[in-house]
Structures are given as structure tokens and as C-alpha cells.
Amino acid sequence: MKILRLFIIKKVMGVWKINKIDPFKAAELFILRRYPNCHGAVLAGSVIRGEATETSDLDIVIFDKSLTKAYRESVIEFGWNIEVFVHNLSTYKDFFKSDCERARPSLPKMVSEGIVIKDTGIIQSIKQEANELLENGPEEWSAETIKVKRYFITDALDDFIGCTDRAEEVFIANTLAELSSEFVLRTNGKWIGTSKWMVRSLKNYDEIFAGKFVEAFDIFYRNGDKNKIIMMIDDILQPFGGRLFNGFSLGKD
Numbered sequence: 001m002k003i004l005r006l007f008i009i010k011k012v013m014g015v016w017k018i019n020k021i022d023p024f025k026a027a028e029l030f031i032l033r034r035y036p037n038c039h040g041a042v043l044a045g046s047v048i049r050g051e052a053t054e055t056s057d058l059d060i061v062i063f064d065k066s067l068t069k070a071y072r073e074s075v076i077e078f079g080w081n082i083e084v085f086v087h088n089l090s091t092y093k094d095f096f097k098s099d100c101e102r103a104r105p106s107l108p109k110m111v112s113e114g115i116v117i118k119d120t121g122i123i124q125s126i127k128q129e130a131n132e133l134l135e136n137g138p139e140e141w142s143a144e145t146i147k148v149k150r151y152f153i154t155d156a157l158d159d160f161i162g163c164t165d166r167a168e169e170v171f172i173a174n175t176l177a178e179l180s181s182e183f184v185l186r187t188n189g190k191w192i193g194t195s196k197w198m199v200r201s202l203k204n205y206d207e208i209f210a211g212k213f214v215e216a217f218d219i220f221y222r223n224g225d226k227n228k229i230i231m232m233i234d235d236i237l238q239p240f241g242g243r244l245f246n247g248f249s250l251g252k253d
């Protein structure tokens with residue numbers, strides 16, 4: 001009954017709604033109810049960065065020495081959508097490693113920026129591991145990897161330039177945005193992202209460039225003008241030899 005009193009229920013346009021309680025209080029109650037014996041927990045995500053929206057959820061990372069394997073679960077409690085990432089004291093290391101290998105350090109970032117909700121003396125060292133990984137950045141691309149990436153960007157760009165079907169153009173543009181943003185970030189030693197994190201990663205690298213990148217694709221999506229995208233991608237590739245097609249080979253002995 002005490003928990004129920006934390007909700008504010010009101011009627012909006014004929015529909016009864018439950019207002020969300022404070023996210024930190026919700027996280028504390030969630031851990032107390034679901035993981036009372038865990039050894040550590042941090043609250044991460046948009047709410048702790050001050051970027052929460054109406055649809056934001058709570059990202060909670062749990063550390064429990066007694067677990068045999070890691071898992072992820074999504075629930076709704078205390079008025080919040082909650083995504084919980086549960087680890088023991090070795091599984092998180094595997095996730096740290098795989099996240100860094102793909103250059104999208106989701107778990108290290110959550111742990112690094114997360115606010116401690118519960119700690120029995122383990123969180124500081126785990127945060128230090130995460131911070132060191134983030135500061136080191138992703139593994140540098142080899143010359144061969146850059147060559148392969150140039151080829152696939154060129155291939156998509158050629159399709160984009162020659163395409164006259166609006167529906168197909170839209171999805172080729174999506175592919176170009178992903179490939180070209182990855183190329184810019186990785187060749188500059190930066191972490192990458194997907195969806196909203198693509199833009200955030202570009203802004204972390206260079207806000208001016210990120211603005212031009214978004215503008216180029218926005219113009220195309222609004223009026224079909226491809227020129228800014230084409231020029232931008234040529235500028236991105238130019239320092240590495242420009243577009244690549246003739247003479248490219250993959251897997252040949």
C-alpha cells in the first residue's frame with residue numbers, strides 16, 4: 001500500500017493515467033522489490049543525462065555474484081518502462097569486450113555514466129574498467145578495412161545516384177547514412193552508434209559536421225535533392241583516395 005501511494009492517478013481526456021514517480025525513487029523501489037540481494041546497481045540512460053522524453057525508460061544495470069549467466073529483461077513497474085541488464089562479476093567483462101569490438105560501447109557507457117543506486121563495494125572498480133575502455137576508443141581500422149568500406153560506400157552511392165524510384169532511393173539513403181557515419185567516426189578513432197545514437201556520436205565527434213550531415217539527408221528526404229549527400233560523401237572519401245570500384249577485389253587468391 002505504501003508503494004501505491006507514490007502514484008498520482010488522474011483523468012486526462014476521459015482516460016485514467018498514472019503519473020510517473022521520480023526515476024531515482026522508482027529505481028530504488030524496483031531494485032528493492034526485484035533484486036534485494038544484488039551486490040550493485042546503477043541507473044543509466046536519458047533520465048540521468050537530463051534528456052528524458054515522455055517515452056523514455058529506465059536503464060538499470062544489476063550486478064549479482066550469485067548469477068550463472070547474464071540476461072536482459074523489460075518490465076513496467078512504478079509507472080516506468082524499465083530495461084534491466086543483469087550480470088555477475090564476469091559476464092559484464094564479456095559484454096564490455098564484445099561492445100568495444102563492434103565499436104558500440106553500450107554497456108560500458110551505461111556503467112560509466114550511471115548513477116549508483118546500490119553498492120556493496122564493487123561498483124567503483126567496474127566503473128574504472130568502463131572509463132578506461134571508453135577513453136581508449138575503438139580499435140583502429142586497418143588500411144584493408146578502410147579499402148573495403150570505401151568500396152561498399154561507393155557501391156551504395158552509385159546506386160543512389162542512378163536510382164529513379166523514390167521508394168528505393170529512400171532506403172538507399174538510409175544505407176548511405178549508416179555507412180558514411182560509421183566511416184567518418186571509425187577513421188577518426190571514435191565510437192559509433194545506431195538510430196538516435198548515430199547523430200549523438202557524430203555530435204560528440206564534431207557538432208558542425210554533424211549539422212551538415214543531418215542537413216544533407218534532411219534536404220533529400222524533404223525534396224529529393226541528392227546533391228548535398230553526394231558532395232558530402234565525396235568529401236568524406238577524398239582523404240582516403242575517393243570512390244573505389246575499378247580494381248577492387250575481395251577474397252581472391
